[in-house]
Amino acid sequence: MSDISVRVLGEDEWEQYRSVRINALEESPEAFVASADEERAYDEDFWRTRMRRSQRLLAERDGSPVGVASVGQARQEGEKENAKVAELFGLWVAPAARGTGVATQLVQAGADAARQQGRSHLAYWVGADNGRAVAFASGFGFRPTDSRRPMRVKGSEDDEDEVAMVLPLGEDRGTPNL
Incomplete structure (x- = not known):
């Protein structure tokens, strides 16, 4: 099996x-806020702005994309940004590459990017009832916080929520306000 590489x-x-x-949105529509049809309609200016707003990480195997994730500024809806905290979001791995370490490498690259930006923590929102996602994040070192928000993905039930999990990136082991 070939090595996986992750690049910005x-x-x-x-x-x-x-x-x-768009491939991720088509393959796993239930995992995202947006739909493939919505994003397909966006023009080049929109996509370029999106690229500048956050770091986009691409996992590849033999030059072919097998996963993607983004690292941006953490913020709670209606609140100010927390300059010490980066947020990992939009994590997706192609079905054929799941279970091969791609997600781990994307999260590691996200943590490295956040650390290089001078951030003290990396936040990752997961479905509170998604045991697999919570276990993955916990195994990586993320810890659940008291911060919750309604689930924002397509097709979620009104009573479902997400929990912010936080990974300390340095000496500050405390949990930041999200």
Whole structure:
């Protein structure tokens, strides 16, 4: 089996990110807030702005995309940004690559990117009832917080919620406000 590599996509690689993102939305529509049809309609300016707003991480095997994740500024709806906390979001792994370490490498690359940005913590929102996602995040070192919000993904029930899990990136082992 070939090695997996993860790299940060630049703004000029917006078309590659768009392609992988739409593939993720088509394959796992229940895991995202947006739909493939919505995002397919966005123009180049939208995608370039999106590329500048957050780091887009692409996992590849033999030059082919097998996963994607993003690292951006953490913020709670209606609240200010927390400059010390980055947020990992949009994590997706192609079905054929699941269970091969792609997600782990994407999360590690996200943690490394956040650390390089001078962040003290990395937040990752997961469905509170998604045992597999909670177990994955916990195994990586993320710890659940008291911060919760309604589930924002397509097709979720009104009573479902997400929990913020936080990974300390340095000496500050405390839990930041999210």
